[in-house]
Amino acid sequence: MRIKDRHMWTFFVLPGILLLVLVLGFPAITSVLYSIKPEQASGGSYTFSQYSNLLKDPFFKTTFWNTAVFVSLSVATHMILGLAIAMVLNSALPAKPLFRLIALLPWVVPDVVAGIIWKWMFDPIYGAINDVLLKIGLIHSPMEWLSNPKLALFSVILVNLWRGFPFVMLILLAGLQAIPRELYEAAAIDGASKADTFFHITIPGLKKMIVVALALDIVWEVRRFGLIQAMTQGGPGVLTEVLSTYTYKQYFQFFRFEYASAISVVMTVVLLLVSLPYIWMISQEE
């Protein structure tokens, strides 16, 4: 029955595919070609010199390292806080929708808005955070959250925790709700401890959602741009510079298009490698 108009798939799928190839595939390939463009304007063969320049660039190394720290700490804290809140929200609790609504707000506002609010809160003199910490006596002199070289990256990560945990919470909450209650009841009757229940029912039941949340969150944090751009623009120096802000600078401040392309290609390869298990898992289910 369904076989009859089999060819009709082209009518539905092709417009989307063509559009994607045109607006996404074509520029993506252009970018790869930029990165291996011959150095002389006329002639010359394609070259990987931009990539070897990357290895010689100390700022690139710092940026790469910053990105690794930023992404791994962000994702780890998102997972921990996201799971904790999801578990609390999954238990019998009054006003659950209200709590979920509140917890999702940080994720809804634009990156720039989130970054700017926190930049203002972090202000050493007029900001709310130092004011609170001074009043309760946790610190004795104002902290330079975003300009102290030792603190800046961690301050940005702290803001990104606020910004990013809701998404993980949402995914994990959906996963928790899909775990049958009977499993927990049975475990309770058998006298299983809270830790046992967590490691033998909750975590295995969440496995798939954890993979999904991990993959998407890693990808999103690697690409995170507006938040950092609004708060520090990568500064002080290059201490909060990540790959996305660094590429942007190379493109639009230094106009080194070939070099910027090379950075973004490296970023893309990393992202595709990281998300491969996720893509594989999902497409195998189809």
Added chain:
Amino acid sequence: MKPKSLIAKDAFSKTIVWVFLLAVVLYCLFPFAWMLSTSLKTEAEAFRIPPTWIPIKPTIDSFIGIWVRKNFGIYFFNSTVISLATAVLSTFFGALAGYGFSRFFFRGRRFLIGFFLATQMLPGVLLVGPYFKILSKVGLYDTRTGLIIAFLTICLPFSTWMMKGFIDKVPDELDQSAMVDGCSRMGIFFKIILPVVSPGMVATILFAFLLAWGDLLWALCLTSSEPMITVTLGIARTVGEFRIIWPMLMAGSLVGGMPAIILYVFLQRLLVQGLTAGAVKE
């Protein structure tokens, strides 16, 4: 009856849970409260030491100022037009492709699904350079149309995936019986599937809208003149100014974040459904 120690333990863990929840609520909401408080202050009060928590003499001058003294009206208009166009276009093409993936089992289907998923992972910075050059060449740099095209690259993969999730939930028997009645595939899609999944379409449009509304990178790279820039870029530019007028910037941020918050509050359930059922399949 439970022994006394257990009851005490219960009460104790309950208290812990509530303290934890309270801390989470505070963590989530405090920045918004601070933004609101600052936006209602005069500039002089915003620079008081120590800062006041509740404005002494609240004023809505900043909220007027962003429209009168700054071009917030233009930014707002641009963001709305661009995000809406992007959302509708990507949801329409996403619904088409989503239906195709949901109902047809053709050769290469799995590969194409993988392709769609992979395109979700590409970083924007891979594309902004070529976009800048190409759009400049065809005269679309610094135009709303140019940004709409660019935003399709972020939104279309997500929209397709979300719409496929919603369409998967509609039983195939519906299509079959319509076909027996002599309905064509296109007829089925437009007259049966789209109406059935309209809540899903709203969710997808909303999600694409939020993606486009929240962007900074593309707006920063592909627009420059005041009449063309978006709310997010307008706000970001204010931060770069020599002297930041914080109450005004906070008022701008509040207004710039408002559409997202309002849409979200009203359509929360739909969006959560879409994200967990479409973007993330069960």
